[in-house]
Amino acid sequence: MPQEVERQYKEILRQYVMRQTEQNLYAGQNFSRQLIKKNIAPEEVISIHKSALEEMFPDLPLNVWHSFDLLIEMMIRYGLAHREHQSLLEKQEEMKVEMDLAANVQETLLKTRVPNVERLDIGLISVPAKKMNGDYIYFLSDNEKHAGVAVADVIGKGIPAALCMSMVKYGMDSFHDLNANPKVVLDVINRIVEKSVTDDMFISMFYGRYNVDDSTFTYASAGHEPALFYDSEKGEFRELHAKGLLLGVVPNVDYQQYDVKMEVGDFVVMMTDGVTECRSDDGFIEQETITKMIEKMKDQPAQKIVDQVFVELEKMQHFELRDDFTLVIFKRVS
Amino acid sequence: MPQEVERQYKEILRQYVMRQTEQNLYAGQNFSRQLIKKNIAPEEVISIHKSALEEMFPDLPLNVWHSFDLLIEMMIRYGLAHREHQSLLEKQEEMKVEMDLAANVQETLLKTRVPNVERLDIGLISVPAKKMNGDYIYFLSDNEKHAGVAVADVIGKGIPAALCMSMVKYGMDSFHDLNANPKVVLDVINRIVEKSVTDDMFISMFYGRYNVDDSTFTYASAGHEPALFYDSEKGEFRELHAKGLLLGVVPNVDYQQYDVKMEVGDFVVMMTDGVTECRSDDGFIEQETITKMIEKMKDQPAQKIVDQVFVELEKMQHFELRDDFTLVIFKRVS
Amino acid sequence: MVHRSSVEILTEWDIVAARQLGRNEAKEVGFGTVDQARITTAISELARNIYLYAGKGKIEIERVSESGLQGIIIIASDEGPGIPDVRKVMEDGFSTSGGLGAGMPGVKRLMDDFKVDTVLGEGTVIKATKWLR
Amino acid sequence: MVHRSSVEILTEWDIVAARQLGRNEAKEVGFGTVDQARITTAISELARNIYLYAGKGKIEIERVSESGLQGIIIIASDEGPGIPDVRKVMEDGFSTSGGLGAGMPGVKRLMDDFKVDTVLGEGTVIKATKWLR
Ligand SMILES: [Mn+2]
Ligand SMILES: [Mn+2]
Numbered sequence: 001m002p003q004e005v006e007r008q009y010k011e012i013l014r015q016y017v018m019r020q021t022e023q024n025l026y027a028g029q030n031f032s033r034q035l036i037k038k039n040i041a042p043e044e045v046i047s048i049h050k051s052a053l054e055e056m057f058p059d060l061p062l063n064v065w066h067s068f069d070l071l072i073e074m075m076i077r078y079g080l081a082h083r084e085h086q087s088l089l090e091k092q093e094e095m096k097v098e099m100d101l102a103a104n105v106q107e108t109l110l111k112t113r114v115p116n117v118e119r120l121d122i123g124l125i126s127v128p129a130k131k132m133n134g135d136y137i138y139f140l141s142d143n144e145k146h147a148g149v150a151v152a153d154v155i156g157k158g159i160p161a162a163l164c165m166s167m168v169k170y171g172m173d174s175f176h177d178l179n180a181n182p183k184v185v186l187d188v189i190n191r192i193v194e195k196s197v198t199d200d201m202f203i204s205m206f207y208g209r210y211n212v213d214d215s216t217f218t219y220a221s222a223g224h225e226p227a228l229f230y231d232s233e234k235g236e237f238r239e240l241h242a243k244g245l246l247l248g249v250v251p252n253v254d255y256q257q258y259d260v261k262m263e264v265g266d267f268v269v270m271m272t273d274g275v276t277e278c279r280s281d282d283g284f285i286e287q288e289t290i291t292k293m294i295e296k297m298k299d300q301p302a303q304k305i306v307d308q309v310f311v312e313l314e315k316m317q318h319f320e321l322r323d324d325f326t327l328v329i330f331k332r333v334s
Numbered sequence: 335m336p337q338e339v340e341r342q343y344k345e346i347l348r349q350y351v352m353r354q355t356e357q358n359l360y361a362g363q364n365f366s367r368q369l370i371k372k373n374i375a376p377e378e379v380i381s382i383h384k385s386a387l388e389e390m391f392p393d394l395p396l397n398v399w400h401s402f403d404l405l406i407e408m409m410i411r412y413g414l415a416h417r418e419h420q421s422l423l424e425k426q427e428e429m430k431v432e433m434d435l436a437a438n439v440q441e442t443l444l445k446t447r448v449p450n451v452e453r454l455d456i457g458l459i460s461v462p463a464k465k466m467n468g469d470y471i472y473f474l475s476d477n478e479k480h481a482g483v484a485v486a487d488v489i490g491k492g493i494p495a496a497l498c499m500s501m502v503k504y505g506m507d508s509f510h511d512l513n514a515n516p517k518v519v520l521d522v523i524n525r526i527v528e529k530s531v532t533d534d535m536f537i538s539m540f541y542g543r544y545n546v547d548d549s550t551f552t553y554a555s556a557g558h559e560p561a562l563f564y565d566s567e568k569g570e571f572r573e574l575h576a577k578g579l580l581l582g583v584v585p586n587v588d589y590q591q592y593d594v595k596m597e598v599g600d601f602v603v604m605m606t607d608g609v610t611e612c613r614s615d616d617g618f619i620e621q622e623t624i625t626k627m628i629e630k631m632k633d634q635p636a637q638k639i640v641d642q643v644f645v646e647l648e649k650m651q652h653f654e655l656r657d658d659f660t661l662v663i664f665k666r667v668s
Numbered sequence: 669m670v671h672r673s674s675v676e677i678l679t680e681w682d683i684v685a686a687r688q689l690g691r692n693e694a695k696e697v698g699f700g701t702v703d704q705a706r707i708t709t710a711i712s713e714l715a716r717n718i719y720l721y722a723g724k725g726k727i728e729i730e731r732v733s734e735s736g737l738q739g740i741i742i743i744a745s746d747e748g749p750g751i752p753d754v755r756k757v758m759e760d761g762f763s764t765s766g767g768l769g770a771g772m773p774g775v776k777r778l779m780d781d782f783k784v785d786t787v788l789g790e791g792t793v794i795k796a797t798k799w800l801r
Numbered sequence: 802m803v804h805r806s807s808v809e810i811l812t813e814w815d816i817v818a819a820r821q822l823g824r825n826e827a828k829e830v831g832f833g834t835v836d837q838a839r840i841t842t843a844i845s846e847l848a849r850n851i852y853l854y855a856g857k858g859k860i861e862i863e864r865v866s867e868s869g870l871q872g873i874i875i876i877a878s879d880e881g882p883g884i885p886d887v888r889k890v891m892e893d894g895f896s897t898s899g900g901l902g903a904g905m906p907g908v909k910r911l912m913d914d915f916k917v918d919t920v921l922g923e924g925t926v927i928k929a930t931k932w933l934r
């Protein structure tokens with residue numbers, strides 16, 4: 001330990017013992033901040049203190065000095081914990097960098113292109129609760145007459161969930177029929193998931209496809225949060241019910257698919273449970289709160305709606321997301 | 335802070351000041367271990383020490399007592415760091431559980447089956463440096479006359495690297511031709527990787543295939559660590575050279591493939607740079623060290639050889655793996 | 669009756685004045701040496717943040733008694749730029765003030781109760797309470 | 802000339818004897834109070850591990866001098882079960898001995914040099930060196 005440190009401490013101590021002002025204590029605490037930065041262990045601080053006292057009061061009984069040796073012995077373990085802390089902080093920093101990088105890699109690997117089809121306005125947002133996202137959106141489209149979207153949620157959050165999503169992505173990538181029927185999509189992905197994952201890992205997934213020619217939205221669900229349909233003529237929302245087992249439970253499932261006709265101004269809101277299970281101070285947020293929020297903005301572009309819903313719900317939860325948050329809107333505009 | 339603690343410390347201090355035995359110091363340090371467990375901050379220890387001294391030496395000059403107040407002030411920041419440490423340890427524990435789960439998911443997702451073909455003995459080991467593995471082994475085989483193995487290494491370690499490996503796995507899964515030629519395998523995987531990853535992410539990969547009928551080992555490499563061939567007649571190793579760009583650099587690469595005939599007792603050792611770049615106290619471990627190690631065990635089952643090489647190299651590195659470690663042996667046994 | 673005193677924070681010397689005020693109040697309420705030093709350190713951190721990031725502001729010390737408990741509240745207020753990301757500022761290891769265990773999480777640990785109220789462009793009010801046991 | 806002394810570890814009292822031996826040697830080599838306490842703590846941890854996990858073993862203290870540097874080596878050896886996963890035992894936060902900063906990583910931090918040699922079913926030898934500066 002540098003002699004300079006010892007000299008400075010002695011000076012601070014001398015001043016304080018003489019005057020006992022707040023100014024002196026402030027100087028002492030600022031100095032301790034520096035000592036910590038210089039990796040000086042607490043047992044060393046005691047040792048400096050002892051030798052400073054020895055200079056100032058050379059005539060104290062021998063036993064007083066002995067007492068400091070016990071105090072140093074006591075502090076050794078605090079010093080060890082302190083050094084462990086410093087190395088843990090470094091590791092934490094590394095871990096953060098690694099997680100950021102991983103989140104980037106995930107984003108690149110799982111990227112999907114928003115379809116560009118006539119008369120359909122698409123908005124999407126997906127925000128992870130932790131660094132990595134366990135929700136997933138994948139678009140399958142011929143970019144002419146059909147736009148399909150998969151909205152999936154792994155049970156679980158963080159890295160393990162994120163890893164699972166690669167499975168859905170590569171499964172979806174394998175579709176040669178870009179206009180595949182929702183029930184076929186779920187049948188196939190279910191088989192892949194069932195084969196690859198452990199028994200305690202499940203995925204819920206909604207698949208919806210809009211057909212420009214007959215303005216029909218066809219959908220199927222594997223245990224997923226129901227989508228909402230906005231009927232612009234009646235000016236009201238209704239849930240799009242769909243039965244179906246979670247992905248990965250049994251190998252062969254025969255999913256059901258359903259149709260709904262969309263008029264101009266109608267839209268479908270697809271989401272994960274991270275949206276519906278938002279909690280404010282008064283408990284869970286009611287579905288009505290969300291539908292009212294959306295209805296107010298119904299004439300705005302789909303992307304603007306989903307962005308704004310996120311902003312408002314995030315604030316209601318005091319900026320603490322408990323689950324990954326994903327929202328997709330398909331809106332017929334003409 | 336409990337009065338009992340204060341009473342006990344005073345007793346320990348009194349004993350030490352009287353006798354100054356090692357026994358007393360040992361008691362003191364064991365006691366400090368308990369204090370840490372009870373979340374008693376270092377500034378409190380100083381405060382207890384002060385009040386114990388006051389009882390024992392009531393007549394010390396006032397200034398000596400003042401000096402302790404400065405010491406307490408100095409210790410406050412150490413105490414803060416100490417409490418931060420305790421909460422960081424809890425977070426680290428959570429993180430560990432998540433990483434363990436992620437490593438499990440990865441293992442399940444990336445699992446591969448060791449081929450079972452006549453006359454070929456296969457051994458493999460793959461140990462991650464951190465929790466998640468950025469090295470990857472994948473077997474492609476008709477389980478009759480051909481056994482193929484891909485050994486891949488992502489540049490980088492940890493979670494980001496592990497995420498990338500899912501790409502190789504799903505790429506390999508897409509092969510319908512289980513006996514695909516090594517050059518074809520690399521051509522295809524290269525295209526997939528190039529399409530999906532960012533510019534700063536590369537993968538090296540070796541693909542080797544053994545054909546039982548003509549006892550030929552065919553191989554190709556995408557910038558991967560060269561494999562070693564053991565010629566049992568000559569009793570010597572040679573490197574299997576193969577040129578080829580890393581995966582993901584450019585979209586279309588025409589990889590070269592090479593053949594080598596295997597006699598009974600010959601074997602091929604495939605590995606990642608985590609094996610060759612082991613470091614002992616005297617710098618990098620020489621290739622000769624590894625080949626000598628293997629040669630000594632050449633008549634043992636392939637699995638036993640790879641396991642033992644790992645044990646010995648891990649020890650030479652003082653149990654600190656700097657990189658993921660993967661070793662595969664294909665050995666012709668009859 | 670509310671007993672409240674305050675110190676304006678403009679220069680580094682005012683940090684010392686705020687500490688002195690807090691330590692005196694803490695002593696009068698009956699806190700021991702260690703807790704006095706902790707309360708003073710919390711004031712020090714809060715005053716330092718005002719001095720460094722808001723330019724000016726105020727530290728108020730209020731004595732409280734609630735259902736038989738005695739305590740002290742530190743109120744640090746400024747009309748500075750506000751805190752853009754409260755979640756980040758409360759993270760361990762992230763510390764603008766530099767050094768292990770310092771910053772907002774440190775103040776939170778030194779005291780029993782801690783509340784932040786911040787509006788971007790308008791300022792920040794932090795209330796931290798410690799109870800006498 | 803090698804100066805080496807040793808203490809058999811069988812009971813908890815032997816831990817104290819090993820500490821005493823280490824502290825005396827450290828003092829004679831010229832280490833200051835803080836370093837004496839650190840060396841003693843390292844011995845304490847190693848002896849305690851022998852006592853708890855191997856049943857019996859030995860602590861040897863050797864004085865060394867190398868290219869002008871003076872130092873002390875602690876050699877802890879036992880014929881216990883060996884350490885199945887050295888990497889895990891060296892991890893921070895993982896500690897069989899319980900408590901923050903304790904265990905093998907603690908010994909490594911207290912000393913300058915640290916080596917483990919362990920064979921399952923045969924035993925463990927740990928060498929830890931500290932140099933006088
Ligand atoms: Mn989820
Ligand atoms: Mn969810």
Ligand SMILES: [Mn+2]
Nearest residue numbers: 468488489490
């Ligand atoms: Mn790698």
Ligand SMILES: [Mn+2]
Nearest residue numbers: 487607608657
């Ligand atoms: Mn590598």
